[in-house]
Amino acid sequence: MEDSNYKTLQIKRKSPNSRVFNLVINRPSRGNALSADFFTEFPAALSSLDRNPDVAVVVLSGAGKHFCTGIDLHLLNSITHDAAEEGRTREKLRREIKSMQQAVTAVEECRKPVIAAVHGACIGGGVDIITACDLRYCTEQAEFSVKEVDLAITADLGTLQRLPGIVGFGNAMELALTARHLSGSEAMRLGLVSRVFGDREAMEEGVAEVAEGIAGRSPLAIIGTKRVLIEGRDMALQQGLDYVATWNSAVLLSDDLREALSAHLQKRKPLFAKL
Structure with a gap:
């Protein structure tokens, strides 16, 4: 393309x-x-x-x-x-x-x-x-x-x-x-x-x-990691911890998490949905 x-x-x-x-x-x-x-x-x-x-x-x-x-x-x-x-x-x-x-x-x-x-x-x-x-x-x-x-x-x-x-x-x-x-x-x-x-x-x-x-990794995990690092750059430690807690409370319980755990147990490469 x-x-x-x-x-x-x-x-x-x-x-x-x-x-x-x-x-x-x-x-x-x-x-x-x-x-x-x-x-x-x-x-x-x-x-x-x-x-x-x-x-x-x-x-x-x-x-x-x-x-x-x-x-x-x-x-x-x-x-x-x-x-x-x-x-x-x-x-x-x-x-x-x-x-x-x-x-x-x-x-x-x-x-x-x-x-x-x-x-x-x-x-x-x-x-x-x-x-x-x-x-x-x-x-x-x-x-x-x-x-x-x-x-x-x-x-x-x-x-x-x-x-x-x-x-x-x-x-x-x-x-x-x-x-x-x-x-x-x-x-x-x-x-x-x-x-x-x-x-x-x-x-x-x-x-x-x-x-x-x-x-090849979870897109939710990747975008979350980028966002938390950038936002946390200008935050105090406790603010940054609070921000990531809020972020993960919103997206942690996902199909990506279930797929990652399943792939690990089955010793295969995980397949994640597009975002």
């Missing part, structure tokens, strides 16, 4: 019977730089995948040589050149920033796990996107940079909020203030990615294996 109704994205099904779908940033001639169309299409594509019962896991990648080289400078230039009255210009700018933030947050709001598979450059807005993803993998040749200070910008699409929780506050501060480039191996050492692969083909195979493993 392939969906080409988007200008900046492609949706591909890994194989006819697979519940793993690939969401590909598809502007290779521009290094997959993020255009105005992307910020409209990306949340729409994620919402479509979220609603599709055939989808269990989404793998996010980039077409061509790079994952994402950041925000398209044409978009940045158009945002900063507005001849309207100053107060209205600033109010409009805030709305545009909030809209782009929401496009990235759509990754977290998607019930299905989203796995980032990074090759080549992952710069600026690309880092915003992967820090919102649930799992991150890359090739040895991948290169990361929180680039915004080099463009006289304070990163505003989520990196400064999410990166400290992934790599630690001190590491996030250093990366954001220096805009230095980070190799794939250092990204793994800092915890930005879970594993580094020798090349793109090996990464695609390895990520597909991880994704298929997740897709």
Whole structure:
């Protein structure tokens, strides 16, 4: 299955019977730089995948040589050149920033796990996107940079909020203030990615294996785990425990639980209904 109704994205099904779908940033001639169309299409594509019962896991990648080289400078230039009255210009700018933030947050709001598979450059807005993803993998040749200070910008699409929780506050501060480039191996050492692969083909195979493993598990358990972790990130311990108790009181007694227990006793692979 392939969906080409988007200008900046492609949706591909890994194989006819697979519940793993690939969401590909598809502007290779521009290094997959993020255009105005992307910020409209990306949340729409994620919402479509979220609603599709055939989808269990989404793998996010980039077409061509790079994952994402950041925000398209044409978009940045158009945002900063507005001849309207100053107060209205600033109010409009805030709305545009909030809209782009929401496009990235759509990754977290998607019930299905989203796995980032990074090759080549992952710069600026690309880092915003992967820090919102649930799992991150890359090739040895991948290169990361929180680039915004080099463009006289304070990163505003989520990196400064999410990166400290992934790599630690001190590491996030250093990366954001220096805009230095980070190799794939250092990204793994800092915890930005879970594993580094020798090349793109090996990464695609390895990520597909991880994704298929997740897709074979209870969808209720998978979406619950994602939601509880994300919501609990900003909660005190007791609030988080209360949240997961409420969540499980709603969904624990399910056909998935009965099937998992039955399969374990019968020493067979469980089969779960779509969600």
